[in-house]
Amino acid sequence: MSDIIFSQSSPDKPKATTKPSISSGAQNILAAAEELFAQQGYSSISINAIAKQAGVSKANVFHHFETKEMLYMAVLQNASTEMSDLIAELDSGNGSASQQIGHYARQHLQNLFDKARVTQLILRELQQGDKDESFQLVRNTLNKNFTSIVNIIKKFQERGEFRQDIEAAMIATVLIGCNLFYFQTHSVLDSFPELAFAKDPDNYCKQLTDILLRGIENKNAEDRGSS
Amino acid sequence: MSDIIFSQSSPDKPKATTKPSISSGAQNILAAAEELFAQQGYSSISINAIAKQAGVSKANVFHHFETKEMLYMAVLQNASTEMSDLIAELDSGNGSASQQIGHYARQHLQNLFDKARVTQLILRELQQGDKDESFQLVRNTLNKNFTSIVNIIKKFQERGEFRQDIEAAMIATVLIGCNLFYFQTHSVLDSFPELAFAKDPDNYCKQLTDILLRGIENKNAEDRGSS
DNA sequence: TCGATCACTGACCAATCGGTTAGCCTCCGT
DNA sequence: ACGGAGGCTAACCGATTGGTCAGTGATCGA
Structure with missing residues (x-):
């Protein structure tokens, strides 16, 4: 509730830093993984959880990232x-x-x-x-x-x-x-x-x-x- | 190496704070768990690892602690x-x-x-x-x-x-x-x-x-x- | 239009997870 | 001497883990 105070100073500007070289599928997975890893840490989070959050199959995660x-x-x-x-x-x-x-x-x-x-x-x-x-x-x-x-x-x-x-x-x-x-x-x-x-x-x-x-x-x- | 600088200021004094009410077996497990949890975090550490470190069987850990x-x-x-x-x-x-x-x-x-x-x-x-x-x-x-x-x-x-x-x-x-x-x-x-x-x-x-x-x-x- | 590449999936795998069970052994009060 | 209690263990359980594999469907250069 009071967290609103800490929210973004500038809402969202079109960032040019997003690498276009990485497919959107992999990007989704990366984003999901970032959120979950940040919240819970490495070993608390299963690949399954990441896949679910990203809306893809577990095997797909391993398609984009070896391990x-x-x-x-x-x-x-x-x-x-x-x-x-x-x-x-x-x-x-x-x-x-x-x-x-x-x-x-x-x-x-x-x-x-x-x-x-x-x-x-x-x-x-x-x-x-x-x-x-x-x-x-x-x-x-x-x-x-x-x-x-x-x-x-x-x-x-x-x-x-x-x-x-x-x-x-x-x-x-x-x-x-x-x-x-x-x-x-x-x-x-x-x-x-x-x-x-x-x-x-x-x-x-x-x-x-x-x-x-x-x-x-x-x-x-x-x-x-x-x- | 340089860690010696950070070591105990007063080597060891006989502490009266050790609770005698807890059995030594449970104490061993607690000590092992403390060390491992501190080093690696909760979900990285398995009960098996704790049991091994404490020198007891996994079942014994569950004998002293429910979960x-x-x-x-x-x-x-x-x-x-x-x-x-x-x-x-x-x-x-x-x-x-x-x-x-x-x-x-x-x-x-x-x-x-x-x-x-x-x-x-x-x-x-x-x-x-x-x-x-x-x-x-x-x-x-x-x-x-x-x-x-x-x-x-x-x-x-x-x-x-x-x-x-x-x-x-x-x-x-x-x-x-x-x-x-x-x-x-x-x-x-x-x-x-x-x-x-x-x-x-x-x-x-x-x-x-x-x-x-x-x-x-x-x-x-x-x-x-x-x- | 063909064929190769690609993202993607369900089914499957051995290993490990937290947790349970049955039973052994030692100690201790009677 | 005995019996119950508690510390302790091996074997086991279903679920989940990280990871594999065979195959499907779409895309795209030739």
């Missing part, structure tokens, strides 16, 4: 590039450093929710990271995610707008980590009455940016020097 | 109380507000690594949160986690040491979120050469606390050339 695992890898590959494309499109606006970070954080979070299935798939892989090939995919996606934001931060560090005694990568970790954590737990957090921001990603993002930029320490109080 | 799902719930219940106990024991030391937050963050992170299997189980549940009963368990554990740290933060807010225009729950979210994210991705982050802190939780925690307290913005006005 269940290769289907999963194809889904993951799709998800990975989809996410990478989204990251590449991220812009941080052109306001002040503070505004740009805030803008970036909000856009990043919106991406996670817009592509919830993709995010879930990657999150799932992140959690075990034992498989060789899939690990590389997730690793690359996360790396792009990192590099994208690290570059922005470094720019501001060089300009002297951000502190230089903190690793840019550390700042990126905090931002991405918090956003992913919020994505993955907002439904649970939702059930804690105290957390106003659980239902309101805008509010969450605003406060996160505030903390990130200015810290939680009260600077007005005459603070005895730390350490 | 696979009830075994899983027992494992989750165990994990939940174990984590709750750990949270209850958390102290934030008795230094300055900054020191206490840093201390708490470090201890919290250490807990996650010390009880890695438990953490993984809870993280897994957090990710789907569809099951009724298990959802409640995870929700409670996370709630305790939150309340524990929120109280500390509120204390400092009332004392005027922390800003009061930020929700305490939001600060707690950042801290817990970052720690969980670090726990769950440090092995992936590890493969990014730039991230020095990926292998060094102490360093990570220090920087996180620094950001959390003081923010990343460069405030030129303040001199107090410390750090």
Whole structure:
């Protein structure tokens, strides 16, 4: 119900990224598999379930994909590039450093929710990271995610707008980590009455940016020097 | 290899928490199930695998636990109380507000690594949160986690040491979120050469606390050339 | 128009799944 | 010494799993 808040920012634009090389039959299967794998995980989902969801026979699934695992890898590959494309499109606006970070954080979070299935798939892989090939995919996606934001931060560090005694990568970790954590737990957090921001990603993002930029320490109080 | 860094802080103390009411046979099965479920998830693990790991027959597993799902719930219940106990024991030391937050963050992170299997189980549940009963368990554990740290933060807010225009729950979210994210991705982050802190939780925690307290913005006005 | 290729299907397969049953063995109170 | 209870097992069950195979029908270049 309250999920409507998290829905698409831009409804649907005709994407040119859909590969025409893949038959529509295979596309249906991929889409069904993506949804189910994202919801339930690899081993909870049977080929039968995927076939049913795609409206085809089980044998047809194996006609397009050699094994269940290769289907999963194809889904993951799709998800990975989809996410990478989204990251590449991220812009941080052109306001002040503070505004740009805030803008970036909000856009990043919106991406996670817009592509919830993709995010879930990657999150799932992140959690075990034992498989060789899939690990590389997730690793690359996360790396792009990192590099994208690290570059922005470094720019501001060089300009002297951000502190230089903190690793840019550390700042990126905090931002991405918090956003992913919020994505993955907002439904649970939702059930804690105290957390106003659980239902309101805008509010969450605003406060996160505030903390990130200015810290939680009260600077007005005459603070005895730390350490 | 580098995992040794994350190992137990205090090797092993004779815990009184082990329930003597449960037979050792059932305990073995529980332990095996906990390990396997944490590593691979619910549906990837067969009762056969658990029985083999525990060194008993499959039928014996069903002798102690009615169904696979009830075994899983027992494992989750165990994990939940174990984590709750750990949270209850958390102290934030008795230094300055900054020191206490840093201390708490470090201890919290250490807990996650010390009880890695438990953490993984809870993280897994957090990710789907569809099951009724298990959802409640995870929700409670996370709630305790939150309340524990929120109280500390509120204390400092009332004392005027922390800003009061930020929700305490939001600060707690950042801290817990970052720690969980670090726990769950440090092995992936590890493969990014730039991230020095990926292998060094102490360093990570220090920087996180620094950001959390003081923010990343460069405030030129303040001199107090410390750090 | 032919024949080859293609997407697609129902029927089938061995293996494994969660779960049951009958019975063995050991311990323990009487 | 005995008998019941409980920990434990091998053998078994129907259902489902990932995967195969032979065949059907439509499409399309020659």
